[in-house]
Amino acid sequence: MAEPGKFLRIEAPPAPAPGGIAARARAGADAPYLAGLNPEQRLAVESLDGPVLVLAGAGTGKTRVLTTRIAHILSLGRARPSDILAVTFTNKAAREMKERVGRMVGQMVEGMPWLGTFHAIGVKLLRRHAELVGLKPDFTILDVDDQIRLMKQVLEAENIDQQRWPARALAAMIDNWKNRGLPPDKVSPGEAAVFAGGRGLKLYAAYQERLKVLNASDFGDLLLETIRLFRENAEVLRQYQQRFRFMLVDEYQDTNVAQYLWLRLLAQGAKNLCCVGDDDQSIYGWRGAEVDNILRFEKDFPGATVIRLERNYRSTGHILAAASHLIAHNEGRLGKTLRTEDELGEKVTVTGAWDSEEEARSIGEEIEELQRAGHKLNEIAILVRASFQMRELEDRFVTLGLPYRVIGGPRFYERAEIRDALAYLRCVASPADDLAFERIVNVPRRGLGDATVQVLHDHARTRRVPLMEAARTLVATEELKARPRTALRDLIAAFDRWRGRRDQIPHTELAEIVLDESGYTEMWQKDRSADAAGRLENLKELVRSMEEFENLQGFLEHVSLIMDADGGADADAVSIMTLHSAKGLEFDTVFLPGWEDGLFPHQRTLDDQGRAGLEEERRLAHVGLTRARRRAKIFFATNRRLHGLWQTTVPSRFLDELPEAHVEVTESKGGFGWGGLAPSRFDAMESFASNYETPGWQRAQANRARRSGMDEAGANGSRPGGARRRQPLTIEGELVARSTGPASPYAVGDRVFHQKFGYGDIVSVDGNKLIVAFDRAGEKRVVDSFVERA
DNA sequence: TGATGCTGCGTTTTT
DNA sequence: CGCAGCATCA
Numbered sequence: 065m066a067e068p069g070k071f072l073r074i075e076a077p078p079a080p081a082p083g084g085i086a087a088r089a090r091a092g093a094d095a096p097y098l099a100g101l102n103p104e105q106r107l108a109v110e111s112l113d114g115p116v117l118v119l120a121g122a123g124t125g126k127t128r129v130l131t132t133r134i135a136h137i138l139s140l141g142r143a144r145p146s147d148i149l150a151v152t153f154t155n156k157a158a159r160e161m162k163e164r165v166g167r168m169v170g171q172m173v174e175g176m177p178w179l180g181t182f183h184a185i186g187v188k189l190l191r192r193h194a195e196l197v198g199l200k201p202d203f204t205i206l207d208v209d210d211q212i213r214l215m216k217q218v219l220e221a222e223n224i225d226q227q228r229w230p231a232r233a234l235a236a237m238i239d240n241w242k243n244r245g246l247p248p249d250k251v252s253p254g255e256a257a258v259f260a261g262g263r264g265l266k267l268y269a270a271y272q273e274r275l276k277v278l279n280a281s282d283f284g285d286l287l288l289e290t291i292r293l294f295r296e297n298a299e300v301l302r303q304y305q306q307r308f309r310f311m312l313v314d315e316y317q318d319t320n321v322a323q324y325l326w327l328r329l330l331a332q333g334a335k336n337l338c339c340v341g342d343d344d345q346s347i348y349g350w351r352g353a354e355v356d357n358i359l360r361f362e363k364d365f366p367g368a369t370v371i372r373l374e375r376n377y378r379s380t381g382h383i384l385a386a387a388s389h390l391i392a393h394n395e396g397r398l399g400k401t402l403r404t405e406d407e408l409g410e411k412v413t414v415t416g417a418w419d420s421e422e423e424a425r426s427i428g429e430e431i432e433e434l435q436r437a438g439h440k441l442n443e444i445a446i447l448v449r450a451s452f453q454m455r456e457l458e459d460r461f462v463t464l465g466l467p468y469r470v471i472g473g474p475r476f477y478e479r480a481e482i483r484d485a486l487a488y489l490r491c492v493a494s495p496a497d498d499l500a501f502e503r504i505v506n507v508p509r510r511g512l513g514d515a516t517v518q519v520l521h522d523h524a525r526t527r528r529v530p531l532m533e534a535a536r537t538l539v540a541t542e543e544l545k546a547r548p549r550t551a552l553r554d555l556i557a558a559f560d561r562w563r564g565r566r567d568q569i570p571h572t573e574l575a576e577i578v579l580d581e582s583g584y585t586e587m588w589q590k591d592r593s594a595d596a597a598g599r600l601e602n603l604k605e606l607v608r609s610m611e612e613f614e615n616l617q618g619f620l621e622h623v624s625l626i627m628d629a630d631g632g633a634d635a636d637a638v639s640i641m642t643l644h645s646a647k648g649l650e651f652d653t654v655f656l657p658g659w660e661d662g663l664f665p666h667q668r669t670l671d672d673q674g675r676a677g678l679e680e681e682r683r684l685a686h687v688g689l690t691r692a693r694r695r696a697k698i699f700f701a702t703n704r705r706l707h708g709l710w711q712t713t714v715p716s717r718f719l720d721e722l723p724e725a726h727v728e729v730t731e732s733k734g735g736f737g738w739g740g741l742a743p744s745r746f747d748a749m750e751s752f753a754s755n756y757e758t759p760g761w762q763r764a765q766a767n768r769a770r771r772s773g774m775d776e777a778g779a780n781g782s783r784p785g786g787a788r789r790r791q792p793l794t795i796e797g798e799l800v801a802r803s804t805g806p807a808s809p810y811a812v813g814d815r816v817f818h819q820k821f822g823y824g825d826i827v828s829v830d831g832n833k834l835i836v837a838f839d840r841a842g843e844k845r846v847v848d849s850f851v852e853r854a
Numbered sequence: 855t856g857a858t859g860c861t862g863c864g865t866t867t868t869t
Numbered sequence: 870c871g872c873a874g875c876a877t878c879a
Contacts, residue, residue, distance in 0.1 A: 153868070153869085154868065154869080155868090155869080181868085181869065182869080183868085183869045184869085186869095205869090207869090208869095227875095282869095283868085283869045284869090286869080287869095318868095347866080348866085348867075348868085350865085350866065350867090351866085351867065351868075449865070449866075450864095450865045450866070451865080451866085452864085452865085472867085642865085642866065642867090643866080644865090644866050644867065645866090645867080663865090666865055666866080667865095668864095668865060668866095669865075669866085684866085705870085706864090707863085707864060707870065707871090708870025708871070709870075855879100856878105856879090857877105857878090857879085858876100858877085858878080858879100859875105859876090859877085859878095860874105860875085860876085860877095861873105861874090861875085861876100862872100862873095862874095862875105863871105863872090863873090863874105864870105864871095864872095864873105
């Protein structure tokens with residue numbers, strides 16, 4: 065960018081010439097930011113006037129178009145930053161767009177007050193005009209828990225049997241109405257009749273009244289009340305219609321009816337509405353998104369320009385062909401044909417496994433193979449349909465010592481209060497943990513500020529002792545002033561006391577005592593901010609999760625492993641996530657396990673939504689495939705554990721929808737599985753799978769039995785997943801050693817330490833694989849690089 | 855108020 | 870099978 069920031073200084077009102085010809089000449093039709101756009105992208109950026117729908121297929125440069133378009137509007141002087149409305153769905157997307165626009169155009173982020181999520185912009189509008197919708201400007205926003213609590217009160221007040229009519233169901237129903245833009249007076253009575261013997265509507269109205277009394281709004285109302293504001297106050301609406309000379313919407317396929325209505329009201333002003341989306345990536349129908357919004361765009365906004373971005377810059381030929389062929393089976397779509405100029409690359413692979421354990425083993429092996437070939441783990445993702453599928457994968461990776469992170473999983477351990485609490489416990493367990501000590505030395509505040517900590521640091525460094533130790537000697541001197549000295553002395557005394565009780569009382573109790581006596585709990589109890597209650601709840605949850613471990617040490621080991629795993633984004637690790645949370649991401653290699661009918665497509669979606677549901681599942685498959693840049697690897701298992709029982713499954717119907725020319729059916733690398741009977745047709749496999757008498761089945765059974773003695777996931781059904789383990793696991797019987805791999809530096813009898821399993825003695829050495837009898841966790845097979853000499 | 859036992863349920867998730 | 874949420878009891 066030649067002179068970044070230049071465009072932004074525009075303070076004068078927008079150039080009046082509607083065609084912007086003069087302005088265009090000024091900015092130059094070949095402005096630098098336009099360079100490198102392909103013709104369709106460029107058209108999408110430059111078609112500023114009137115409604116525009118940009119159908120942006122996966123990997124076609126959607127975000128680039130959106131941000132460049134904003135830059136273009138600004139550089140032409142068609143609008144000031146504050147006159148552009150740019151809406152996203154998530155805060156993350158909003159943040160990214162701000163960053164990208166900022167980078168492209170200079171630091172103008174503050175200059176775009178109307179770039180944000182639908183909800184954030186709704187809040188902004190409502191606070192400005194709160195009184196017009198019966199709220200005060202400082203109204204509070206209820207989270208889901210608050211909502212449920214409020215609904216319970218309403219149900220209580222109406223004397224409704226909450227057994228039969230749970231608050232959750234009412235909440236879901238009201239949420240659904242709000243998604244569709246229906247306030248109480250617009251809901252059809254017939255529809256409301258199904259709840260609580262016809263009282264559904266009354267409850268909805270009562271709930272809305274309660275919100276007003278509490279001066280509160282729920283998420284749905286942030287949209288719904290804005291719509292009402294606009295409808296009932298023509299002047300206000302006109303004001304914003306005039307202001308928003310240009311409107312941009314990201315992920316339009318995810319909009320619900322309320323959002324559509326909201327946009328339509330505003331777009332009746334300048335009419336320069338640009339919606340970007342991909343009907344083939346609409347995967348949130350179940351929470352109110354209307355694919356129909358995007359399908360109907362041309363009807364809703366007459367004279368609309370539709371621009372298709374079909375050149376894909378992400379995936380190689382085979383992958384793109386497979387994804388395109390698959391999604392072509394959908395009927396409710398506008399239709400796009402993705403193309404790439406990239407090479408054909410590797411075919412999409414489909415691998416059948418005997419069961420989900422073998423599936424996990426195969427994936428593990430393929431990842432190790434990729435790793436040996438020099439591929440980064442960061443460039444590998446496993447995308448599952450449902451989160452329960454993650455367990456087996458995680459278990460397998462723990463065994464292999466393969467670093468992984470779960471995306472979208474619980475970010476529990478990253479929360480401040482949890483980190484604080486853990487820091488206390490770490491100080492108890494290991495007095496030399498300086499990082500932990502530093503974290504909590506003045507939390508809660510006890511007058512040990514930066515100055516004191518500095519003295520402490522100096523003291524520790526000169527004496528080469530940990531902070532805690534330095535503090536101990538320091539309080540005996542005159543170096544600190546009386547106040548901090550006393551505070552520090554008290555703190556050390558407290559830690560000594562806690563440490564002293566460590567072996568006398570259960571570790572959960574100890575944790576409670578520590579959090580209590582340190583004043584940490586009290587700190588949050590006194591805190592009257594909105595999230596204090598939640599934080600206390602999290603602390604309770606932390607203590608509860610400790611119960612599953614034998615002692616404090618074991619718990620802290622587990623936590624450190626978890627934190628390591630998803631801690632640094634810079635660490636090289638395989639990503640595991642759901643297909644839903646993978647939308648918008650891309651990886652060199654994508655593993656897609658669980659392609660079985662009932663799981664994917666999911667039976668529930670099929671049951672509830674029929675063909676529309678199937679199409680949404682197919683879009684999900686399409687999203688999954690198009691995440692891959694160079695390798696897409698599909699797996700299915702013939703047997704999967706579901707609700708604790710092994711179920712025989714049928715390969716996903718989506719497999720039959722993949723084009724044979726772009727797919728390679730491979731044999732499981734998980735070892736035993738199909739025993740050379742590699743299937744070439746999935747339906748043939750189906751009959752094979754359901755026949756429990758075939759040699760293959762018996763063989764696999766035999767292998768399973770044999771194997772279960774070798775792997776830590778024993779036939780007793782126990783899981784090595786740490787947190788999920790109730791009882792320490794012991795595997796009986798002899799472990800079979802096989803020799804592979806390079807010689808290990810360890811010998812039988814060596815004492816070792818493992819991050820997850822703690823201390824143990826080596827029972828056998830097999831190449832780089834050790835079998836260790838852990839003190840707590842029983843015998844495990846582990847890779848030698850994951851233990852250290854104790 | 856807190857612990858214990860029972861019942862029912864089991865997909866995806868953001869604001 | 871495992872867990873969450875609720876109800877019941879102490």
